[in-house]
Amino acid sequence: MEVKFFGVSAGEGSAESKDSCMDLSVRYRFISSRFDFKSRRLNMKALGLLSGGLDSTLAVKLVQSQGVNIVGVNFTSPFSLCEEGSICTAVKQLGIPLETINLGNQYFKILRNPKYGYGKNMNPCIDCRIFMFKKAKIFAEKIQAAFIITGEVLNERPMSQNIKALRITEAEAGLEGRILRPLSAKLLPETEAEKQGWIDREKLLDIKGRSRKRQMQLAEQLGIEEYPTPSGGCLLTYKEFAAKIRDLLQHKKRIRAGDINLLRVGRHLRFNKNKIVVGRNEAENKQLERMRGKEDYLFEVPDCGSPITLLHGPKTDRTIRLAAALTLRYSDKKGEALVRFGREELTESILVLPSNALEIEKLRIK
Numbered sequence: 495m496e497v498k499f500f501g502v503s504a505g506e507g508s509a510e511s512k513d514s515c516m517d518l519s520v521r522y523r524f525i526s527s528r529f530d531f532k533s534r535r536l537n538m539k540a541l542g543l544l545s546g547g548l549d550s551t552l553a554v555k556l557v558q559s560q561g562v563n564i565v566g567v568n569f570t571s572p573f574s575l576c577e578e579g580s581i582c583t584a585v586k587q588l589g590i591p592l593e594t595i596n597l598g599n600q601y602f603k604i605l606r607n608p609k610y611g612y613g614k615n616m617n618p619c620i621d622c623r624i625f626m627f628k629k630a631k632i633f634a635e636k637i638q639a640a641f642i643i644t645g646e647v648l649n650e651r652p653m654s655q656n657i658k659a660l661r662i663t664e665a666e667a668g669l670e671g672r673i674l675r676p677l678s679a680k681l682l683p684e685t686e687a688e689k690q691g692w693i694d695r696e697k698l699l700d701i702k703g704r705s706r707k708r709q710m711q712l713a714e715q716l717g718i719e720e721y722p723t724p725s726g727g728c729l730l731t732y733k734e735f736a737a738k739i740r741d742l743l744q745h746k747k748r749i750r751a752g753d754i755n756l757l758r759v760g761r762h763l764r765f766n767k768n769k770i771v772v773g774r775n776e777a778e779n780k781q782l783e784r785m786r787g788k789e790d791y792l793f794e795v796p797d798c799g800s801p802i803t804l805l806h807g808p809k810t811d812r813t814i815r816l817a818a819a820l821t822l823r824y825s826d827k828k829g830e831a832l833v834r835f836g837r838e839e840l841t842e843s844i845l846v847l848p849s850n851a852l853e854i855e856k857l858r859i860k
Contacts, residue, residue: 538692539563540674541639543630544592546580548709548721549645549677554588555716556676557643560693565637566592569626571601572754573729580722587718595629602749605730605739610662615736617728619654620662627667641672641687648678648702657682677701677709729758734860738762741859745769756785760804763820763857768807770817770857772824778802786837793817793835799826805835815846820857823848 542554544566558564566588568581585592604625608618630642646655653659660682664670671686679688679698687693701708706724713721729735738757741764742749759781760771773779779802786792786804791814793803803821805813818833825831830847834840 537563539565539637539639540641540643540687541630541634541637542566542590542643543626543645544568544581544584545645545727546576546584546722547645547724547727548706548713548718549647549650551584551588551645551718551721552709552712552716553643553645553676554590555718556698557674557693558588558590559716560697562693564588564590564643565639566590567630567633568592568594569597569629570594571597572751575727575729577722583720587720593633595633597625597629599750601625605749606743613653613731615731615733616739617653617730617736619651620659623654623659623663624666627663627669627673631667631669631672640692641674641685642669643674643676645677646675648675648681650702650704737860741769752785759785760801761824762859763854764859765813765816765857766807768805768813768816770820771804771806772820773801773803789837791817791835791837792840793821793833794840795822795825795827795831795833801825815844816849818844819846819849820854822846823850823854 538561540557540562542550542557542564544550544554545568554564554566566585581592581594601622604618604621605616608621610618610620613619627642633639634642646660648660649656654663660675664673671683671689674685674687674693675682676698678701679685679695680700681702684695685693688695688698699708699712713719730739735757739754741762742753742757745764745767746753756771759778760773763770763772771782773782782802782804783792787806789806789809791805791809793805794800801821801824803817805817807813814835818835821833822831825848827848830845832843832845834843836842
């Protein structure tokens with residue numbers, strides 16, 4: 495029986511081919527090698543995409559139960575809401591090795607101009623999946639995996655998990671027939687793994703839609719006891735965060751991870767070229783102090799409960815006064831008061847009245 499691995503033949507990879515798989519710009523091709531799968535099924539290797547959620551855990555478990563050796567990979571981005579603990583729990587229950595790959599700054603280019611557009615908010619789901627699968631393909635080459643496993647469920651997510659979107663992502667990533675979706679496999683065309691007999695299609699499932707009932711029943715049957723409650727796994731799907739991203743793209747040409755991390759913290763307001771961020775609690779105040787850029791100003795009302803406010807952009811009398819007034823508005827002080835401000839040390843002060851609700855609403859990024 496012939497098993498097609500990504501890039502190199504099983505057991506025959508040269509030092510040169512192993513080094514080349516580290517170059518993300520290299521386009522890989524499939525090369526075949528002879529391999530008696532039925533007699534050595536445990537040597538069959540697959541790459542399992544793990545989010546830490548129930549679907550991906552079940553998908554890996556189903557394939558694992560057929561005697562396939564699985565290596566897990568978890569992709570992270572600044573927009574991910576999946577907790578590290580859920581990944582650790584999934585890996586522990588599955589008993590597999592895990593590689594974590596950061597999608598990096600290249601992701602921001604997709605965010606600015608996605609080929610297949612956005613979902614309801616600023617989520618470029620199809621382009622994101624394509625990018626992720628391209629990275630998965632490269633890692634599959636590195637570990638000599640025969641195919642890729644995902645926890646995708648047909649029609650669970652309207653934009654990225656309909657049949658058309660699934661076909662697009664496979665084609666664009668150069669992975670036609672190489673992505674096995676165990677939870678919905680019986681509703682989808684046969685993959686190479688099924689055609690070759692590496693995986694028994696009859697032991698796969700026909701789940702579709704948004705209901706979680708069958709997944710939860712399966713988890714109980716397979717002894718998977720710990721898994722997170724279903725929720726949105728990406729900040730870009732949230733209206734408020736999407737507004738902040740849209741504002742950032744409009745006002746900044748080059749985006750870095752630090753810019754995205756700042757969007758997670760505080761109340762965000764826009765005044766022309768200035769971004770003003772007001773902390774909502776002590777934890778956020780400390781974060782803003784750490785995130786302050788070299789040219790940013792910080793503001794605080796002394797001798798009372800006060801937010802830390804970050805002023806980014808041109809420092810004029812008007813913008814300083816505005817940031818100070820916003821700081822006072824969210825402090826415990828009433829009426830006119832002194833607000834301290836500065837770069838590293840808050841050595842300067844200004845007397846202001848607090849901003850009113852109408853002014854704040856006009857400035858709020860929404």
